Amino acid sequence: MQSTKKSFKEIIDVIKISNKSDRMYFPLIILRSLVTASFPFVGIIYGALILDGFINGVGREMIMRLVYQMIILSAILLLSRTILHFFCDQKTNLISLKLNSEISRKTLNLDFEQLESQDMKDKLSKANQGVLFSGGIGSFINSLGYMIENIISFLYALTLIITLFIRVDVETPDTITSLFNSPLIGVGIILLIILSIYMNFRMIQKVNKLDYDIYEENITVNRLFFYLKDSSMDYKISKDIRLFHTDKLLADKIHDTCFRFGSSYGRIATKAGKMTAQGGIWNNIVLYTAYTVIGIKALLGLTSVGNVLLLVGVVTAFNTSIVQIINNITSAATQTKYLALYKQYLDTSTKLYKGTLPVEKRDDGQYEFEFKNVTFHYPNNDDIILNNVSWKIDMGKKLAIVGPNGAGKTTFIKLLCRLYDPTEGEILLNGINIRKYEHKEYMDLMSIVFQDFKLFSSTLKENVKGGLDGNDDQIVHYLDQSGFSERLENLPQGIDTYLYSNFGEKGIEVSGGEAQKIAIARALYKDSPLVILDEPTSALDPLSEYEIYTKFDTLVHNKTAIYISHRMSSCRFCDNIIVFDKGEIVQSGNHEELLSSKEGLYHTMWSAQAKYYNV
Known part of the structure; x- marks a missing residue:
């Protein structure tokens, strides 16, 4: 119970974080879920009505009216679903970008002491990997939308499945007819579905727990893998890799981390496969039992042919939606564990006391x-x-x-x-x-x-001025003062030339000595006392x-x-x-x-x- 409350609170926390980025996102997700869940039931309901109309000899005009209503309503829902999917997907991507950028923003605002600590490095790694494994908060909210869609589908199906409980008046029914005309048949199918739900719920919980346990076990392995992968693609150390033949060393280490990671997941694959198969068996037992009961009721004249079509579709939708809801809930609970690591990092408070006393402004620079x-x-x-x-x-x-x-x-x-x-x-x-x-x-x-010191893969101008105001003449002046003027004269775009080539720009390489001169120019440009x-x-x-x-x-x-x-x-x-x-x-x-x-x-x-x- 305590665990359920915690998971629910974590889900609410994630929704709150999402709403801070875009208040319309979650309402749009709910609207899309309502439209998407409604769409298949239009076909199920109108299909049953049209079939019964044909069998019962209803006039052509009435049949066509039903057909037109079905086409128009389906078209409206389909168009609405397409539009809502487009806007929701756009917002999902934007929110994921916004919220992922919060990790960088938080890191920039942490104390230097915190950034150097191993504990904070682990927190950052878990936050990044938590977003990676969960797909991010945008993806999580999107998944919540699918859960809402399945809940709405379940409510629709529950409303329609009531026909299984309706008793039909039959003159002098025999024992079998009385048995299948009893509401207890419907109750029995519902109980069978509930049993299947319970079995699937236990199965999905176990699989998700195994998955999260493996994730926790591999936090360090994952961090090592991404470090090795980034190192293999970092052109700044590519000379050392080639000169000292560390390419084989890197390749071996990457292979080793992949093997360790793969072995961990390999251990759960067999268990997860067996449990998933058991859940599938229960689902099939429920569905085929329900289909058999509906078929017998039709043979005994206890329901119409159109109603058979309706009930088969509804029972299938009912069972599927419940299984999906369970899957959604347990998946959401697991995702919130990942995203809790993300939120935990964002909620990290700084330790350094930052006072409020203003620093005296002195033109003479006399600070002791x-x-x-x-x-x-x-x-x-x-x-x-x-x-x-x-x-x-x-x-x-x-x-x-x-x-x-x-x-x-x-x-x-x-x-x-x-x-x-x-x-x-x-x-x-x-x-x-x-x-x-x-x-x-x-x-x-x-x-x-x-x-x-570090220089950034950006223009020479931006490396010197940073976030300060100023003009180009000052930048050139301080680069000259630091001894960089000779190289500056030969740069293709002057101070607008890019340093390094990390992001597709045609950047230049600078030597260690030249980089130090740029760093000195940056310090001079700040003009501090x-x-x-x-x-x-x-x-x-x-x-x-x-x-x-x-x-x-x-x-x-x-x-x-x-x-x-x-x-x-x-x-x-x-x-x-x-x-x-x-x-x-x-x-x-x-x-x-x-x-x-x-x-x-x-x-x-x-x-x-x-x-x-x-x-």
């Missing part, structure tokens, strides 16, 4: 950031990444953050950007905890180029990196800037340098001060790299 006793470890991992870090980022100054890989440099920036919140301690903006500021306004204070470069030039040689940093320092002369690197090219022109090692600040000062400490980590790192900078 401070770390106070900040300790941090990633969720579900007790390893300390930053340990009791305190540092004030002076306004309008240039800060270099250096240290070996894994020292905590990038984590320091992730916390500053509020991609994560500190485990302990606090980060302040102009003396106020950054958690209290309105999140978007706070994020607008900084332009960042991360080491693992705080600019951060988190090792974005790692694909460049040391001299090119030094030139980029030197030019970049000139460009951001009136801004607060942070340069992060395990190389030292950015350090000489910075006001302050902090050296990270094992999650702690182990040294701080300017270049000369740190270089004079020959026992320090900075001196060791600089000495190892100085030959690359002509010093």
Whole structure:
């Protein structure tokens, strides 16, 4: 009972989600169901009336009137059904697209911390696969329409099947005639149908449970399959696939996941086949019993020939509609389990507290950031990444953050950007905890180029400006400032040239160094008071990196800037340098001060790299 209530609630929830996208969709589905269910009964009823008319010698005029009525009514219903099918199919596709896009929208609005968690990756995978296995919410609502259609068909048939219960007046009936003239015959057939319904219901429930259990079992296998499939078609890694002969490895892994998936479904195929066969046997027993009873009643003169035609059609429709209703209900219950995963993902709430305090607008860009006793470890991992870090980022100054890989440099920036919140301690903006500021306004204070930055398969212009306003001259200007002007001059459509060729456009490929210059231009274009470069030039040689940093320092002369690197090219022109090692600040000062400490980590790192900078 509890399970039924839950399934019903889930169905209502899905209908509500659908109505948010299009309020007319579900009413149109119901109207289509009514028209579609009515159509076959026009032929059944009028066919019986016309046949009885012929047998009983009704006049030709009356017969033709019935024929015309049947033709006109059938034509109206057929035309209406065709029109409604067209509109419903169009809306089904549109709603499926709209609701599937909600997954992307939700993902874009989740916290960065949530996106990195394995739990959220599983939720996203289940949501996508839930839509795939259920056909989406549009498909589900469409299926509900078919269930409504079968319910209406059942009600029509139930109304007409009452003739099985009607007792006919017969003079001096014998025992057999009395038996088949009894309403108990009709009751017996109905009970037989109910028994068949119950058997089919149990059978379909078991098959759907097996199907869902296999789906749950194969969540990870499916995700692996789609990853491998996408990888095999990703032209960006096609060189590695061919050079290192990973084509066989990918093919073997795809074959293995298909085999594992196929084996799982193979296990239920035999069981499902046997259960389906049992349900079919029960259906045939019911139908042939009903046909036999109707035939005997006709032979005994207890019903007309036209009524035989009517009853055969009605009993068939009655039995079919009930079986279909059961199938629809159990299928809907299973689909709602899939779609519940979709809804569960959409209902995921963000964890990051997003304050309401507006960020002070300052034309001079004087924003002071401070770390106070900040300790941090990633969720579900007790390893300390930053340990009791305190540092004030002076306004309008240039800060270099250096240290070996894994020292905590990038984590320091992730916390500053509020991609994560500190485990302990606090980060302040102009003396106020950054958690209290309105999140978007706070994020607008900084332009960042991360080491693992990404460009999109879109135009060069859109990659630079993102969602910001501006003009083409500014885009060209910042591309020139980042060192991309020489390549820009040779692009076929200038800043309107597509990068990459993922979507059929004739896009260009850019090297790692060129991509980094575009990313730097994007950061400059945002024109934020705080600019951060988190090792974005790692694909460049040391001299090119030094030139980029030197030019970049000139460009951001009136801004607060942070340069992060395990190389030292950015350090000489910075006001302050902090050296990270094992999650702690182990040294701080300017270049000369740190270089004079020959026992320090900075001196060791600089000495190892100085030959690359002509010093």
